[in-house]
Amino acid sequence: MASIRPEAQYATLEQQTETAQLGMWAFLATEVLFFGALIFGYYIYRIAYTDQFILAGHDAKLVLGSINTALLLTSSVTMVAAIELIKRNEARRAATALYLTALLGIAFLGVKGYEYLQDYYDHTVPVLDFVLKPHQQPPVELFWLFYFVATGLHALHLTIGIVAVLILAAHTRSGRYSAAYHSPIEVLGLYWSFVDVVWLFLFAAIYPIGRAG
């Protein structure tokens, strides 16, 4: 328990933890604008080319997207479980919850990879292999461009999250964190759930369209 004392610039551990959390929130505010601009652009084109975007959305893999949404929502539960467990000084169980969180994240990437492969077989990958189907016009390619840029950036964020969770899981298992000090887990939990929030908006934009009628 060497790290139980706060760093020199803080009066208490609580102040240090609070500062770290606010730092993550400040970073997340920039992420809100980053993904916000992307999603804003999507809706502008969705309104401009409504019919074509509905035609394009029909080919998005709703089942795979839904499974992935459920996986991420579940991973947010295991993430907060890790925080609650370390607050009770149950380091081993907290580490298990973190490993489970990373596993759910990896499962998401696995499903996503399989989905990309299906998209490739469907000739919906701009630049690589893109073929317009009957009644489709060029704005359909815009939809798929958004799809790959947005889900790709999201997957990159998730990959960073998985690596960080695995590192913290190892640290937790080795007894570095306790009820008194577990600030990194709390801060990473914010990042993890935020990546979850981003996905919820991407899901709404990409998957549940083009099915009616």
Add this chain to the structure above:
Amino acid sequence: MLIPYLIAWVVLIGLLGLSIFTAYLPLGHFHPLANFGIAVVQAAIVLAIFMRLKDPPAIKWVFAGAGFFWLLFLFGIGVIDYLTRAGFPS
């Protein structure tokens, strides 16, 4: 200790189901609105409960709110061009 989180998870999965269900409804132009609206509710639950915005200190709200505040400017000023430009899309 995990009960509130599990309740939130059940509600979130329920909303996911609702979002999938709306995909098959003939909502026309209200489709994006319905799906975006559901996503907003889901995001609010994740922010409040999983990201613990409901817990103190309240200063977290200032930091979390800042991102969404500036997003309003991004959306607001961004959309002016498209609302006022004649003949979009050309």
